[in-house]
Each structure stands twice: as structure tokens, then as C-alpha cells.
Amino acid sequence: MxxxxxxxxxxxxxxxxxxxxxxxxxxxxxxxxxxxxxxxxxxxxxxxxxxxxVDQTWRIVIDRWPESGEIRLPLSPVGAITAARVYDVLGVAQPVAAEALQLDRAADPPVVRVVAEVPEIGRSRGAIEIDVVAGFGAxxxxxxxxxxxxxxxxxxxxxxxxxxxxxxxxxxxxxxxxxxxxxxxxxxx
CATH class of the missing domain: 1.10.3230 (Hypothetical protein yqbg)
Structure with a gap:
């Protein structure tokens, strides 16, 4: 990550x-x-x-979806997921539906849970990008x-x-x- x-x-x-x-x-x-x-x-x-x-935008890059369906973020606090994408076999970014990922702000560290179907990854490294806003506020x-x-x-x-x-x-x-x-x-x- x-x-x-x-x-x-x-x-x-x-x-x-x-x-x-x-x-x-x-x-x-x-x-x-x-x-x-x-x-x-x-x-x-x-x-x-x-x-x-103070709020700042970060991108979390991971290679694959975890088997547990939970991604423990290395940033805290996290206020929102702003975008997520998966790169397919052709290297084209496929958007992840907003309802497919759920942010648990109360967890420490914050956790993103995969709660619905997400696109398949198409490359072995850096296949998934999740953009978040992290900080106590704006x-x-x-x-x-x-x-x-x-x-x-x-x-x-x-x-x-x-x-x-x-x-x-x-x-x-x-x-x-x-x-x-x-x-x-x-x-x-």
C-alpha cells in the first residue's frame, strides 16, 4: 500500500x-x-x-483487493472517499461505484470495506487507486x-x-x- x-x-x-x-x-x-x-x-x-x-487529498494505491474485504488506511482521520478506480488488463481506469466501498471513520486506523461488486484488476502492481480526504477538517x-x-x-x-x-x-x-x-x-x- x-x-x-x-x-x-x-x-x-x-x-x-x-x-x-x-x-x-x-x-x-x-x-x-x-x-x-x-x-x-x-x-x-x-x-x-x-x-x-487540515484536510488534504491523498491517493492510496494497492495491488489487489484484500481477501478480508477490508483495507486499513495508513492515514488518519479520513473524512471521505472522493474517487476509486481499478486498472483493467489494457491499463484503462475503470471507476469503482461509490456504493461499492464503505468508509469506517470511527475505526483507528480508518477502514475501507468492499461491500459490493468491484471491477477486476488487470495488472499485478498498482491496480487499485482510492482517493481520500484526510484531516480533522477544512x-x-x-x-x-x-x-x-x-x-x-x-x-x-x-x-x-x-x-x-x-x-x-x-x-x-x-x-x-x-x-x-x-x-x-x-x-x-
Whole structure:
């Protein structure tokens, strides 16, 4: 199973104005840097938590339909399946009927169940593509406050300590950031 990012979030979970207020910045001269740090912090928080924050479109590529009829998605939370297709023996994409796949949003990780007839696959690799929208919602308001705080504090940390800790933070996030993320991390057995 391969997840491919198709479209990034339309907005970040923390705005430039929120970050400037947090950092007590009156000027906008460093907005480009701050915006980059916010994006980088979001990506780090998403990786550490195993959750996508603001809605973004992803494609899940699999080789064949599972015998169990259940596909456990590597992304969380997932709000909707937007499209699905199967490549036939000629390499032509055949659409999968919307009613053939059922998304269980409550499962963690989310599960797609095959509940009706689906087209036969025609190639051995990457035969099935399922497009999904993953994230807590379309706007920053939908993102849990603790995760927004983690992004804000991490971006602020990097802004204030420019270059001093980014390398170490990439290896292991600071404990105060991990404490904010901890309630959202998926348990690994």
C-alpha cells in the first residue's frame, strides 16, 4: 500500500497572524520564514502524531483487493472517499461505484470495506487507486487545540532559536511538544 499526497491543505493550522502574536512580532518582514516554519512544524506534528491536521487529498494505491474485504488506511482521520478506480488488463481506469466501498471513520486506523461488486484488476502492481480526504477538517478551527498549540510552539521555538535546535528537533521533538501530541498518537503493539 502506497499513500501519495495529491493536494496540500488549503491553509495551515496556525495562521501567520497567530504566530506573530505568539512571538510578539509587530513587523511582517519575516513572514516568509515564519510561514515556512509553520509548514515544517505541521509536517513534524503530523508525523509524530500519525494524524493529518487540515484536510488534504491523498491517493492510496494497492495491488489487489484484500481477501478480508477490508483495507486499513495508513492515514488518519479520513473524512471521505472522493474517487476509486481499478486498472483493467489494457491499463484503462475503470471507476469503482461509490456504493461499492464503505468508509469506517470511527475505526483507528480508518477502514475501507468492499461491500459490493468491484471491477477486476488487470495488472499485478498498482491496480487499485482510492482517493481520500484526510484531516480533522477544512479549516484550522477543526484541528484539536493541543495539536494547533504543538505546531505554534514548535514553529516559535525554531523561529527564536534559528538553526540552533532544528537538527536535534528533527531527531526527537522536545518533551513539551511531545506532551501536546501524546493524546493523539496511535498506540503501537
Amino acid at each position: 502506497t499513500p501519495l499526497a495529491l493536494t496540500p491543505p488549503a491553509q495551515e493550522p496556525v495562521s501567520l497572524s497567530e504566530a506573530r502574536l505568539f512571538l510578539r512580532l509587530d513587523q511582517t518582514a519575516e513572514d516568509d520564514l515564519l510561514g515556512t516554519l509553520i509548514t515544517a512544524a505541521r509536517l513534524m506534528v503530523e508525523a509524530a502524531s500519525g494524524r493529518l491536521l 479549516t484550522a478551527v477543526a484541528v484539536p487545540v493541543l495539536l494547533r498549540q504543538a505546531v505554534l510552539r514548535l514553529a516559535g521555538r525554531w523561529f527564536e532559536r534559528r538553526g540552533d535546535v532544528v537538527g536535534r528537533d528533527a531527531e526527537a521533538l522536545p518533551p513539551e511538544i511531545m506532551a501536546l501530541i501524546a493524546p493523539f498518537r496511535r498506540a503501537r503493539l
